[in-house]
Amino acid sequence: MFSGMVLCLLAAVTTATAQDKFKLKPNAKGKVCLSCHATFQEKLKSPFVHTPVKAGDCTACHNPHASSHGKLLAADSSQICVRCHSVVPAKAASVHSAIGKGKCTDCHDPHASNFKFVLRQGGNKLCFNCHSKMEESVSKARFKHAPVAKDCLDCHKAHASEKYKSLLKDVAPALCIKCHKPNTPLFAKQHMNYPVATSRCTTCHDVHGSDKAGMLYGNVHKPMAGKMCNQCHEEATSSTPFKTKKEGNDLCRACHSNMMNAMFLKNRIHWPVLSKKGCLSCHNPHASSETGLRRAPMNVLCGSCHEDTIDRQARSITKHQPVADAQCTACHKPHAADATFLLDQGLINLCGTCHDWQKHQTHPMGEKVRDRRNKNLTVLCLSCHSAHGTDYKNMLLAATISEMCTQCHTEYRR
Amino acid sequence: MKLIPYIVTSAMLITAPVFGAETLKMQYTTSLYADERGTSLSRPDGAGCNDKNLLVVADTGNGQVLKYVVQDKTFKFEGQVKIPQLSNPGKVQVNAKGEVFVFDEMQVRIVRLSPEGAFVGYVEPTGIPSPAAWTPRSFAVDNKDNIYILDIASERVLVLDPSGKYLRDVKYPKEYGFFSDVTVTAGGTVLALDTVQCRVFSAALNVQTLAPLSEPLKEFALFPTSITTDKSGLILITDRNGGAIVVLNPAGSVQGKYLGMGWKEGQLRYPSQACITESGTLFIADRENSRIQIFTVIR
Numbered sequence: 176m177f178s179g180m181v182l183c184l185l186a187a188v189t190t191a192t193a194q195d196k197f198k199l200k201p202n203a204k205g206k207v208c209l210s211c212h213a214t215f216q217e218k219l220k221s222p223f224v225h226t227p228v229k230a231g232d233c234t235a236c237h238n239p240h241a242s243s244h245g246k247l248l249a250a251d252s253s254q255i256c257v258r259c260h261s262v263v264p265a266k267a268a269s270v271h272s273a274i275g276k277g278k279c280t281d282c283h284d285p286h287a288s289n290f291k292f293v294l295r296q297g298g299n300k301l302c303f304n305c306h307s308k309m310e311e312s313v314s315k316a317r318f319k320h321a322p323v324a325k326d327c328l329d330c331h332k333a334h335a336s337e338k339y340k341s342l343l344k345d346v347a348p349a350l351c352i353k354c355h356k357p358n359t360p361l362f363a364k365q366h367m368n369y370p371v372a373t374s375r376c377t378t379c380h381d382v383h384g385s386d387k388a389g390m391l392y393g394n395v396h397k398p399m400a401g402k403m404c405n406q407c408h409e410e411a412t413s414s415t416p417f418k419t420k421k422e423g424n425d426l427c428r429a430c431h432s433n434m435m436n437a438m439f440l441k442n443r444i445h446w447p448v449l450s451k452k453g454c455l456s457c458h459n460p461h462a463s464s465e466t467g468l469r470r471a472p473m474n475v476l477c478g479s480c481h482e483d484t485i486d487r488q489a490r491s492i493t494k495h496q497p498v499a500d501a502q503c504t505a506c507h508k509p510h511a512a513d514a515t516f517l518l519d520q521g522l523i524n525l526c527g528t529c530h531d532w533q534k535h536q537t538h539p540m541g542e543k544v545r546d547r548r549n550k551n552l553t554v555l556c557l558s559c560h561s562a563h564g565t566d567y568k569n570m571l572l573a574a575t576i577s578e579m580c581t582q583c584h585t586e587y588r589r
Numbered sequence: 590m591k592l593i594p595y596i597v598t599s600a601m602l603i604t605a606p607v608f609g610a611e612t613l614k615m616q617y618t619t620s621l622y623a624d625e626r627g628t629s630l631s632r633p634d635g636a637g638c639n640d641k642n643l644l645v646v647a648d649t650g651n652g653q654v655l656k657y658v659v660q661d662k663t664f665k666f667e668g669q670v671k672i673p674q675l676s677n678p679g680k681v682q683v684n685a686k687g688e689v690f691v692f693d694e695m696q697v698r699i700v701r702l703s704p705e706g707a708f709v710g711y712v713e714p715t716g717i718p719s720p721a722a723w724t725p726r727s728f729a730v731d732n733k734d735n736i737y738i739l740d741i742a743s744e745r746v747l748v749l750d751p752s753g754k755y756l757r758d759v760k761y762p763k764e765y766g767f768f769s770d771v772t773v774t775a776g777g778t779v780l781a782l783d784t785v786q787c788r789v790f791s792a793a794l795n796v797q798t799l800a801p802l803s804e805p806l807k808e809f810a811l812f813p814t815s816i817t818t819d820k821s822g823l824i825l826i827t828d829r830n831g832g833a834i835v836v837l838n839p840a841g842s843v844q845g846k847y848l849g850m851g852w853k854e855g856q857l858r859y860p861s862q863a864c865i866t867e868s869g870t871l872f873i874a875d876r877e878n879s880r881i882q883i884f885t886v887i888r
Contacts, residue, residue: 515859
């Protein structure tokens, strides 16, 4: 009721302002408009009408004469709504991207609609207009989360979340236990009697639906899939049930010893592997939507440390397909390798797995061809190209072909 | 005295935009391209030095360590170490006694060599408090021959006496990205390089936890992996992916960014360790150019 009163007051203020500004005759602030914009007569019969429209005050949002903004709006689309509607807290942890772009009308009809809050559509249909990939995965999921099928706003806020990421109303498990009661026998049984009530549910569960029973992420760590939590953790009855039986990589080594032994035979190691977090630097020990139980898609995961490399590709005119496809491991070994840059094999062979370099411009390449710029180097693919992109076409290291070639063939330099 | 093949000299003088009060210049002096037998260097990861003009090179791709005395743009060969106990030499440090410490990335161990180049043993800390687990990512040696190990397994810098006995440790800060290298100033301040945050952290003598010294340096460096300091406290950071050296003053303010990516002498490709002498001679392991470059830092 209070918000309704505020809106009425705001409408009255804006009406008075518009009336003063344009020196309008009584009733000219809206009724005159309808004489030309006759189709709005029908629209105004909708059950939900924007307050200024209902008050017949078109000039609250539009300039009747001229404007620098589309649709004769009185201000830029990113500013016009916030003149009356303050929906984003000052220090919001997350803001809906539509609002950030000033596209309130992507969701709201500025005049009238059949849905509450003058929304363009009701329920999830509206959200799925933009979040189409989510719609696809939600509709295909074998095990569906009921609130997702009903209304995204059960868990998310529409405009901004003051404290939480992803527009969430709360974080797991607080958000989850509003519906899921952890003290029921069934809940305890499903979690092997481990006291998970205070654990973050989204570590294992895909809240938007999954093909895996229990709505687990698509890739589940084998012990967990077999409900053998105690393979890694202490018994559920222990005073420290979540404590792992061994620390760090020593725990993983018990099963993945072959891989880890092979890793230590290589010349160069990916250092996070040996850090305190160890394997968990990159892998989720329970379940993940990514293959190999990676914590995130490779461009995000690798980019969390190698930000400059991912940025370089983003800026590059020509994209290198494996990088664009977030397949860093197409060229790099994620754990250890003999070559620098953790490359899987010698450069020419590596590039040759996709590119037929022997037919490349007939330029001699290989270990026997010396780079004229440096006697210690041989001519390889990276002599002219940069695998993560450059500012130039074809990932070349110079702006033009002639500039590239004359780095070595100086006799042709003009 | 023998000259190494392929030594090339020039008189390039590289000045950086000045960000602080002091103007620095880096003058290219010469490069080392091959060992005594004429074998080309292969992806050297380490370049250590001392104030007696001793240069120790980790010729990583060839699995050997090379020692030279550098004077007047010439390299006097002092010896070569190629031993089974050291398969993949990386960062190099020389202590006051002339002992050479080399990080072996394959074994993840620090190898100690005598001044004559004989294998003495591996650095094995004794008496370290809990947690007992330690994994070196890098290390440094100070002017008292104490050894500083960047321990990524237990998130600390272990400080050991010359024999390897635990003296103290410096804890990681609460917020950090990933520490790649450590060095220590003449006054005993530990400096650690956070590659992911592009930031230098420090802990003065008797301070127990690292704290930010510099602001994040992303404006100046892409992927810094190596840090060193001179006797005046000047800090030099090697930006591997940017092919550059970023210089900070002892307070952590940027003094300038030098050199750049390329093949020519005076340019770097994915450089690794750098080392600077008291007289301002700067050695850089120019890894992907398979050479050691030498500059004179003029202040």
